[in-house]
Amino acid sequence: TETEPGINDLNQRCVSENPHAEYGLTDNIQRTVENEKASAEKMSKQKVDLQALPTRAYLDQTVVPILLQGLSVLAKERPPNPIEYLAAFLLKNKSQFEERN
Template sequence: MPKTPEAAGLTKALIDTVQAEKDALFAKPPVPALPPRTYLDQTVIPILIEGLKSVAKERPQNPTEYLGLFLLKNSTNIKSG
């Protein structure tokens, strides 16, 4: 079996077209275009759940402050869009 598309006899134009169609098929819509629930599910809920787990485990004196600091500290871990 051929290991590359070129070895299978596919042209560069055909390979590029297939890749473009594949990219379009699996592309996520821009974040602002998402419905509110989907937007929150993809951007806020995952890190919020982790923060709430941490609050439940640590049982801090001020849980809302702890959660706020957790979210700020871990804001770079958010996978958007």
């Protein structure tokens, strides 16, 4: 029994457009995977670039922004335990600044 000619053509096109369709990966999932791979490659390249920076530029790119904000909050609040307060601030807010790096 032969299938209709149009169905084979359609199946062939779907496979060629999305090579992972047979595994149930939709185009959206495939795009997400490709974006994640590209992002990981970019992050890897960026880490290499950070290692090549002079000391001042490295610090400016990585920790100065969060330290300045933390010190500003610390100066306003003036807690009795400033080092612990700053450490907690850094840990609490690091995700906001890691995205920028």
